[in-house]
Amino acid sequence: MDVLAHVSEVTGVPADLLGGYLSVLTAASSxxxxxxxxxIESLRVxxxxxxxxxxxxxxxxxxCLLACELTARTADAPVLGAVRRAVAAYYEGYEQAQLRAIREEDDARREFIDDLLQGRAERLAERAEHFGLRLAEAYVxxxxxxxxxxxxxxxxxxRIEQALIARFxxxxxxxxxxxxxxxxxxxxSLTAATGEFTHHVRGGLDAGWRxxxxxxxxxxxxxxTSFREASDAIGLGDRLGLRPQVLKAADLLVFPVLLRDREAIEDLVQTVLDPLLNARGGPQPLMETLDAVFGAQGxxxxxxxxxxxxxxxxxxxxxxIRRLTGFSPDDPTQRFTLETAVLGARLLGWPVDRDG
Structure with a gap:
């Protein structure tokens, strides 16, 4: 077996990556x-x-070291063998240190993210700088x-992190x-970031993503606050059966307002919508009709x-609906009351959850 094939077999390096190197060794030796x-340029390639x-x-x-050892003069071979083993030891220690540093960085990153999203403020701004965040700015x-x-x-x-880093x-x-x-x-201020994030989520997650x-x-x-708003937007989308897969907290501000006074919204739903319980066929077809009319802007x-x-x-x-409740979607004031009651009913799971 020739030197090139032997070196490739021992080290696992493809032989075509070593041919140019052996030519350099031969030329230097002669x-x-x-x-x-x-x-040198061919070796770079x-x-x-x-x-x-x-x-x-x-x-x-x-x-490279093994090839040098095999092609060297007999007197030089032991020294080159020692060099090869020494360099291998250097590499092993170096790689272990790199892996340890990566693990430590990952642990620090996870700890920082936990603290950031829970609002634990111990040295948060100082640590944020390490990860490229300047918390004096507004973040979304x-x-x-x-x-x-x-x-x-x-x-x-x-994958998503690399894609966003490449762009921003x-x-x-x-x-x-x-x-x-x-x-x-x-x-x-980086208004395109959430859109880019959503683009990669769409391509990387299953059909039920949100x-x-x-x-x-x-x-x-x-x-x-922004993290809670984003998480709550997904929760509201589930509770309300909203169709869009991307939900912005800014578009859903009315719902937290309604939920802040649960007693008032319950009273509104009961007063306005309870008469629909007496409708033939139950309230569901009438509620679906109101949802569709409001969704179509009347x-x-x-x-x-x-x-x-x-x-x-x-x-x-x-x-x-007008006869049962006394409220008509055609009247602007009554429409607002009726639509607010319908939103409240969806938040409360009316009438099923209300009676449960």
Whole structure:
């Protein structure tokens, strides 16, 4: 077996990556001269090829030293063998230190993210600088939920992080997993970041994914607030049966307002909508009609298409609602009261949860 094949077999480095190196060794041995510019450039090309093919630098170095050992004069072989083993030991220690540093950095990152999203403020601003965040600025948080919880080791985290860093830079955005969600923290001034995040979520998660986007807020507490808004937006989307997969907290502000006074909203729902419980066929068809009419901004023809019934049937149902409740969607003031009651009913799960 020739030297090239033997070195390749021992080290696992493809033989075509070593041919140019052996030529350099042979030339140096016969002439005593260092490799010229063309030879060095050819080795650079081979080095690039090794990196692109996933050959570890440690293996490539070992192959070079072994080839040197095998082609050296007998008197030099023991020394070169010792050099090879010494370099291998250096590499092993170096790689262990790198792996330890990576693990420590990952642990520090996870700890920082936990503290950031829970508002634990001990040295938070100082640590934030290390991860590229300047908490004096306004930040917005977007969260993505998959059909199954997303954990720290999910490769999607790294893929999305690399994609966003490639576009926006490494000192602007933080991507991590938290409470089973994929979290993106970005400067409020970087308005395209949440859209880019959503784009990659759409391509990386299953069909049941959903994204919530908080509002921009300043300071460490602002990140916590935006994170909660984003998470709550997903929860509201589930409770209300909202169709959009991307929900912005700014578009849902009316719902937290309603929920702050639960007693008042319960009274509103009971007063306005309880009469529908007496309707023939129950309240559900009438509630669906109100949802469709409000969703179509009062356009009864569009609402009829959504429901799959005739426009006359929609008109008939709205008249029944007016007679039962005393409220008409055609009257601006009454429409507001009726629509607020319908929103409250969806939040409360009326009438099922109310009686349960």
């Amino acid at each position: 002439t005593g001269r260092l490799p010229d510019r063309d030879a 081979l080095g690039t090829g090794a990196a692109e093919r996933g050959v570890p630098m440690r293996s490539l170095t070992d192959a 948080v977007a969260v993505a939920r998959d059909v199954k919880p997303i954990g720290d080791g999910d490769p999607l985290i790294r 830079g490494s000192h602007n955005i933080l991507i991590a997993a938290r409470d089973g969600l994929l979290v993106c923290v970005a400067p409020g 994204v919530g986007i908080g509002r921009p807020h300043r300071g460490p507490g602002g990140v916590v 356009n009864q023809t569009a609402a009829a298409r959504t429901l799959g019934i005739s426009t006359r049937a929609v008109t008939y149902r709205l008249e029944r």
